[in-house]
Amino acid sequence: MTQMVQGRHTVIRRSPASVALKALLYAVLIALALFTLIPFVWMISASLKLDREVFSYPIRWIPETFHWENYRLIWSKVPLVTYFKNTATIALLVTFIQTLTSSFAAYAFAKLQFRGRNTLFICYVATIAVPWQTYMLPQFILMRAMGLYDTLWAIVVLQSFSAFGVFLMRQFYQGIPTELCEAARIDGLSEYGIWARLVIFTFVGTWNDYMGPMIYLTRDVNKTVQVGLRRFIQENSSDYHLIMAVSVCSLLPVSVVFLALQKYFIQGIATTGLKG
Amino acid sequence: MAKSTTREPRRAVSSYERRKTLIAYSFLAPNFIGFAIFTLLPVLFSIFLSFVKWKGGAFSTMEWVGLNNYAEIFKVTKVAEKGLGYLFTKVDLGIALKNTLFYTLVTVPMTLVCAIALALALNRAVRGAIGFRTVFFFPYVASMVAICVCWRFMMMKNGPINQLIMAMGGSFNKSWTADSTMAIWSIILVSVWRNMGYYMVIYLAALQGVPADLYEAATMDGANKWQQFTHVTLPQLRPTTFFASTMMIISCFKIYDVVAIMTEGGPGRSTKMLVTYIYDEAFSNFNYGIASAIAMVLLVIVLVFTLAQFSMEDKYANR
Numbered sequence: 001m002t003q004m005v006q007g008r009h010t011v012i013r014r015s016p017a018s019v020a021l022k023a024l025l026y027a028v029l030i031a032l033a034l035f036t037l038i039p040f041v042w043m044i045s046a047s048l049k050l051d052r053e054v055f056s057y058p059i060r061w062i063p064e065t066f067h068w069e070n071y072r073l074i075w076s077k078v079p080l081v082t083y084f085k086n087t088a089t090i091a092l093l094v095t096f097i098q099t100l101t102s103s104f105a106a107y108a109f110a111k112l113q114f115r116g117r118n119t120l121f122i123c124y125v126a127t128i129a130v131p132w133q134t135y136m137l138p139q140f141i142l143m144r145a146m147g148l149y150d151t152l153w154a155i156v157v158l159q160s161f162s163a164f165g166v167f168l169m170r171q172f173y174q175g176i177p178t179e180l181c182e183a184a185r186i187d188g189l190s191e192y193g194i195w196a197r198l199v200i201f202t203f204v205g206t207w208n209d210y211m212g213p214m215i216y217l218t219r220d221v222n223k224t225v226q227v228g229l230r231r232f233i234q235e236n237s238s239d240y241h242l243i244m245a246v247s248v249c250s251l252l253p254v255s256v257v258f259l260a261l262q263k264y265f266i267q268g269i270a271t272t273g274l275k276g
Numbered sequence: 277m278a279k280s281t282t283r284e285p286r287r288a289v290s291s292y293e294r295r296k297t298l299i300a301y302s303f304l305a306p307n308f309i310g311f312a313i314f315t316l317l318p319v320l321f322s323i324f325l326s327f328v329k330w331k332g333g334a335f336s337t338m339e340w341v342g343l344n345n346y347a348e349i350f351k352v353t354k355v356a357e358k359g360l361g362y363l364f365t366k367v368d369l370g371i372a373l374k375n376t377l378f379y380t381l382v383t384v385p386m387t388l389v390c391a392i393a394l395a396l397a398l399n400r401a402v403r404g405a406i407g408f409r410t411v412f413f414f415p416y417v418a419s420m421v422a423i424c425v426c427w428r429f430m431m432m433k434n435g436p437i438n439q440l441i442m443a444m445g446g447s448f449n450k451s452w453t454a455d456s457t458m459a460i461w462s463i464i465l466v467s468v469w470r471n472m473g474y475y476m477v478i479y480l481a482a483l484q485g486v487p488a489d490l491y492e493a494a495t496m497d498g499a500n501k502w503q504q505f506t507h508v509t510l511p512q513l514r515p516t517t518f519f520a521s522t523m524m525i526i527s528c529f530k531i532y533d534v535v536a537i538m539t540e541g542g543p544g545r546s547t548k549m550l551v552t553y554i555y556d557e558a559f560s561n562f563n564y565g566i567a568s569a570i571a572m573v574l575l576v577i578v579l580v581f582t583l584a585q586f587s588m589e590d591k592y593a594n595r
Contacts, residue, residue: 021501029397032390033411036469040418042436043426055434101307114300120308127315129582131530133551134571137558138321139314141332161310208419210533215559226421230537233425240429247422258417262410265417266477 040251047071047244054240070245077236078246082221083228084253090155090213090224091206097160098202099195106169121170124163133211140215154216155224159206165198196264200257207254225250325568332562345569369570371545372553379460379549380528383467384521390472391520392513395479396505409480412473424537427466428453453539456546463534463547475520482516483509515592522585526578550574 041061046054047070049063074080108114109121139158140149148154213224223231229250233243258265326346329339347353349369355362363370394412398405415423431437431452441448452462486509494504510517532551535541541548541556550570558567 025397025400025402028393029402029408032394033408036411036415036473038436039423039426039430039469040414042430043422046429054429055432057434057439059436059439097310101310104303105307108300108303112296112300112303114297117300120304123316124311127311127319129579130319131526131574131578133530133532133554134575134578135315135318135322137554137564137567137571138325139318140558141564142314142318142321157310157314161307161314163311163315166307166311204417208417210420210536211555214536226419229421229425233421233537243425244429247426250422251418254417254419255414258414259410262413266409266413 043244043247046241047248049241051239051241054244067241070241071249074242074245074249077242078228078232079220080225080228080246080249083223083225086152086217086222087207087224087226088253090152090159091203093156094159094206095199095202097156098162098165099198101161102165102169102198103195105166106173109166110170110173124166127163128167136211136215143216149216150218150222152217152222155206155209155212158212158216159202159209165202168198196261197267200261200264204254204257322568322571325564326572328565330564332564341565345565346572349566349569349573368545368548368553369573372548372550372570373573375460375545375547376529376531376549379464379467379531380525383464383471383528384524386464386468387471387475387524388517388521390468391475391479394472394476395483396509398476399480399483409473409477412476414473415470416474418470420533421537423470424466424534427462427469428538431462454543456543459539459543459547463531463538466534466538467528467531471524475524478520479513479516482513486512515588518588518592519585522581522588526581529574529577529581550577 045061045063048066048068049060050067053060053063109117109124143149143154143158148157208226209224210226210230213227214230217223217227220228220231229243229246232246236242327340327342329341329344330337349367350363351367351369355367364374365371398408402408429435433449433451435451437452438448448458450458452458490508490512491504494508499507530551531549532555535547535549535552536555539547541552551574554567554570554574557563557570
């Protein structure tokens with residue numbers, strides 16, 4: 001059995017054993033892909049069913065009739081528009097402030113000589129190792145004293161000044177030889193690339209953040225999508241179909257961002273391998 | 277720009293140098309001020325809080341109690357009397373530690389095995405590799421609340437998971453998250469499902485760095501595929517594995533979201549974790565001192581693993 005393999009590989013003589021191995025490989029990949037996707041499929045399927053159909057036995061993956069009205073109903077049951085607006089506001093502000101301020105700070109750490117540089121940098125690095133959960137309470141006390149409790153600003157300042165952003169950007173600047181900096185001959189793409197990564201990770205991280213908004217945002221007008229969805233679950237705990245419809249809506253924006261920019265996500269992790 | 281500053285006398289701070297420092301600080305200030313107020317200060321404050329008794333009212337109601345909070349969370353007198361077993365079966369902190377440790381010890385190896393398997397599979401010439409990669413990575417960016425509530429529903433009494441178990445000849449007719457032995461497994465399952473794609477990407481990058489001639493040499497020595505895997509691939513991936521596992525251990529010790537949405541620490545205390553415990557003491561019971569003492573326990577654990585990671589990174593870098 002001889003076969004041409006397309007792409008970078010040249011002609012390979014295939015034994016029956018290697019064909020079997022290949023088949024096994026695809027079987028495992030497809031099985032794991034199904035395992036990965038099934039919750040999303042089930043979520044969409046349940047969101048288009050009637051309440052009582054969600055847990056039917058045996059399970060029906062494709063609803064008998066598509067109840068699109070579920071998606072109309074949720075907007076009147078829960079102030080989703082407000083939630084989306086709040087989340088978008090926070091995510092955009094955080095991404096902007098984070099990228100801007102940490103780019104400047106990282107540049108100073110990487111390329112400028114000044115007194116106290118090492119001491120200040122150690123402060124940054126040391127706090128990266130400290131889990132947020134250990135200082136969330138004192139931070140909360142401080143924010144409450146400053147009158148930021150239950151305002152969107154609480155989440156903005158909480159997320160905007162992460163030491164991690166500075167660290168990531170500094171690593172990047174250090175990779176650029178100073179002479180190149182001065183000659184301004186840097187490959188434009190790579191420079192925007194690192195920014196793109198920081199922007200994407202900050203944006204998605206802020207959009208998906210749950211614990212911070214849950215602690216700080218109590219009034220409905222201030223809630224983010226994640227906390228709002230949580231409230232909806234608690235108040236309508238047996239409206240499975242509607243909960244799934246809201247869940248699908250909450251996943252959509254990030255899914256679109258991810259699918260459009262997935263190259264940057266995956267490169268970002270492969271090259272830095274770090275997260276906050 | 278490259279003016280020589282070496283000729284100037286070292287001690288005298290020239291106006292040029294002062295200006296340079298000023299410029300540097302102006303670059304730093306916007307980030308550093310925010311960082312100092314909202315991160316650095318709270319970190320220091322949290323250490324202090326663990327030594328006081330405070331319900332969160334006026335600052336004047338704060339009372340210095342020394343190590344009492346620590347004695348309280350470890351129930352030192354009771355444990356001294358009844359032995360260490362008491363700590364891990366009756367005391368909140370012991371139970372939270374035990375649960376978190378169990379969760380970590382199961383989740384980390386399971387995720388690593390899945391991640392390596394996926395990376396090895398996708399590292400070969402596979403049709404649709406990019407599509408598969410996207411699929412496996414996707415859960416990592418999906419928001420926790422939506423996916424956790426979805427999994428909780430799927431694991432309900434009549435949900436698809438129990439139907440699948442039944443179809444395979446088994447029987448389990450309870451909601452996973454309401455059963456005190458299965459609840460923690462539901463959290464483990466969701467964690468592995470969510471993280472394997474992330475670590476797969478890290479391993480994919482590492483596999484690119486394994487020199488091809490190592491495999492050629494192994495083939496010439498008559499090594500089969502499995503021997504190549506155990507004698508070439510795995511040793512070459514060791515730094516990555518170490519890095520990935522410490523990173524994952526740290527994030528496992530910080531678990532909160534999945535628990536909060538799927539089980540709320542229950543049933544009973546069966547999925548109570550360290551952070552769940554901190555949260556309850558801080559924001560439900562307003563025991564600020566106690567909450568901070570538990571937070572310090574978490575901090576110490578995380579720091580140990582971080583230091584291990586740093587020291588090994590040096591070792592691998594100097595190889």
